[in-house]
Amino acid sequence: MIGVNFCNVRMNKSKEYYNRNAALYDKILAPVDGTLSKWRKELLKDAKGKTLEIGIGTGKSLDHYPQGVSVTGIDSSENMLKYARRRANGHTHIDQLLKMDVEVLNFPDDTFDTVVATCVFCSVHDPIKAFKEIKRVCKSKGSILLLEHVRSERKVLGKIMDILNPISYTLYGDNINRNTYENLIQAGFESSQIETVKVWSDVWKIFRIKNN
Numbered sequence: 001m002i003g004v005n006f007c008n009v010r011m012n013k014s015k016e017y018y019n020r021n022a023a024l025y026d027k028i029l030a031p032v033d034g035t036l037s038k039w040r041k042e043l044l045k046d047a048k049g050k051t052l053e054i055g056i057g058t059g060k061s062l063d064h065y066p067q068g069v070s071v072t073g074i075d076s077s078e079n080m081l082k083y084a085r086r087r088a089n090g091h092t093h094i095d096q097l098l099k100m101d102v103e104v105l106n107f108p109d110d111t112f113d114t115v116v117a118t119c120v121f122c123s124v125h126d127p128i129k130a131f132k133e134i135k136r137v138c139k140s141k142g143s144i145l146l147l148e149h150v151r152s153e154r155k156v157l158g159k160i161m162d163i164l165n166p167i168s169y170t171l172y173g174d175n176i177n178r179n180t181y182e183n184l185i186q187a188g189f190e191s192s193q194i195e196t197v198k199v200w201s202d203v204w205k206i207f208r209i210k211n212n
Contacts, residue, residue, distance in 0.1 A: 014123035014173030015076045018057075022079035026058055033060075039199050040064050040118055043147045043206055049113030050095075052137065054102045054130075055120035059084035062091055069093055069114070074100040102130040107137045114138075118147040121183070122174045131187030135211060144209040151177040153202050180207065 021028065029036065037060070044064045053061060056073030057080050065071060072095045073088075075081050081097055088094045100106060102117075103126055115138045121127045138144055152158045161177040168176045184194055184207070195208040 013169070017173045018075075018077040019079045022058070022077065022083060025080065025083075026060070036060075036119075037064070039147055039204070039206070042199070043118065043145050044116065046143060046145055046208065047114045047116055048143070050111070051114040051116060052107070052112040054115065054117040054134070055123075056081070056084050056097065059087035059097075061116070061118060062087055062094065065093060067093075070095050072112075073097045074102070074105075076101050103133060105133045105137050109136050110139045111137045112139060113142050115142070115144045117145075119149065121146070121148050121180055122176065122178055123172075127178065127180070127183045128187045131184055131189070135188060138211040140211060142211045144207075144211060146180065146207040146209070147199075147204070148178070148180050148207065149176065149204050150180045150202075157203075180205070184209065 018025070040061050041064045044061060045066060047065055047069050049069065051065070051069050051071050053071055053073045056075050059073070062071070070093055073084060075084065076099065078099050081099060084097050088097060102120070102124055115134050121130070124130045134144055151161050158177070165175055165177045168174045181194065181196060185191065189209055193210045193212055197206040198204070199206055
């Protein structure tokens with residue numbers, strides 16, 4: 001029973017942070033908003049067709065989708081979704097915005113042409129389970145597009161990130177030492193399906209995955 005309760009605490013940590021800070025979230029990120037916006041635009045230019053955005057947050061990505069894309073956005077935080085719904089006003093390419101956990105996606109198999117996530121898998125409790133769910137709901141030959149910060153491959157910096165990770169997780173529910181590439185492999189993707197592009201050092205990366 002203790003183990004179950006501890007697991008629930010871990011799963012709810014990031015949700016609690018985002019629910020508590022939803023009103024301030026855009027202001028917190030304001031100093032890096034220009035850079036993140038540029039990276040999002042680079043990522044989302046490849047979105048096509050029926051698209052699922054995981055962890056849509058306050059909807060900062062909504063302005064960057066190309067024409068012809070229809071977006072379903074999900075987030076585990078109802079408070080963040082309130083701001084996303086406000087930002088979605090006037091956008092005709094938004095299908096629906098739903099409260100949902102990426103580890104249990106309530107969509108049929110092969111639903112989406114594209115699945116997108118930006119800065120999400122640092123806070124997902126079980127990223128491998130989540131990637132398996134994304135693989136399931138993404139159509140065969142569809143695309144999965146990720147913008148994530150990951151553990152550095154450099155020995156010293158990677159070790160520092162390991163040491164600081166408990167602090168980051170306690171404060172924000174954010175894991176700064178995730179190995180997203182390895183998690184994708186463990187979820188069933190092959191290396192030939194994954195294109196990785198470094199956007200800042202080896203810490204911030206874009207992942208483009210073909211769901212063959």
